[in-house]
Amino acid sequence: MRVSPGLLLLLPLLSPLAHAELIDDVNDRGELRIVLEANTPPYNFKEGDKLTGFEVELGEQLAKEMDVRSSFITTDEADLLAGVESGKYDVAINHIAKTAELENQFDFSEAYHEKPELAIPFQKGNPAFKSSLDGALKRVKDDGRLKALAQKWLEGTTPVDKSE
Template sequence: MRPLRRRTAVSALLLALATGAGAGSTVVATGGGGRPHADRTLLDEVRDRGELRVCTTGDYRPFTHLDPDSGEYSGIDVDMAADLAASLDVEAEFVPTTWAELLPDLTSGACDISMGGVSVTLARAREAYFSVPYLVDGKAPIARCADQDRYRTLEDIDQPGVRVIVNPGGTNERFVDEHIERATVVRHPENTTIFEEIVAGRADVMITDTSETRYQETLHPELCAINPDEPFTFAEKAYLLPRGDEEFRAYVDQWLHLALNDGTYAGYAAEWEND
């Protein structure tokens, strides 16, 4: 059973937190950097519009997956997007994007929030806000189980003759470009089919987030996540928000804080762990 939705009570709690209001106090609300309270914020626009526009790639299970036949989205962050929308008394509208266009689509106003296993990076943080993080992650390899002992370290992987497959436009490609010099890099444009390339023997190893390696080994018994508890990097996942909208960010942070502590997020994640 999924956790109960939280709705307008979150708004009231958040307003007090965002403005710093206390009992009997007089408050002039400001955002970060001393800006005056916005006359219009996404908190108003989303409710007036009746929908929360969510950019998501649809190619990163267990967080976001687009079924090519039905056109329906599913995943932990798809459920979380619906929960966030419900807390605002609106519907979630999913806007398809790619990893390369994820940030430009958000900053152009094509969507109100980007969700779906988005890694926190300083490059993204220069152009947008991140919510509080909801997951600690990092880069680790996944390979055919028969070969897992061959690819335990970056030095093992970065060898002539090793084919490292990567999806373009995101943090996986950035990591590979920075660390792989001698191995052959195979850029595969379809993240939904990239793991089948390893199974079929057309690639040897992929370096991606530990959360994805763990999930993909459950889908493909031929593949094994390698040292997911000791990743090559430290990373966090969060939701990407438009820069400058302090009220909307504060609301999302408060909603997410509650979801992480009342069983909402854990409930959605458990559905995929048992898939």
């Protein structure tokens, strides 16, 4: 097979099209796919059939700020981060602390809770998505909604350490 030299010059221009930015996918779908385990009150859990908790309400607020709907998917620990890494889910909001090991695998939002320092992992290499997510988080922090959620759900509770 003979390849045209002109075609070879076009390949670098085509490669960005092969890997669309995550924010474009989210906006095209009109939804933010949020994965969690739904087994750790008060962060995220089921009350009957209803998903609820601090991180569920935070995810709803972030999606609203990003002008998309929230879509929650419950899974187990084995699928949680693997699903984010593969693109099956957009983000994991599941009381995940930013560690050096995880930072090699994922990009993270700014922290949404400091003790322990919790943040939202998503696929590496998506700067526009990070900017959008961090902007949404900043607005939720700045207008007091994050503090209100923390007071509603986390005051008087013992933080769960998922690093064990």
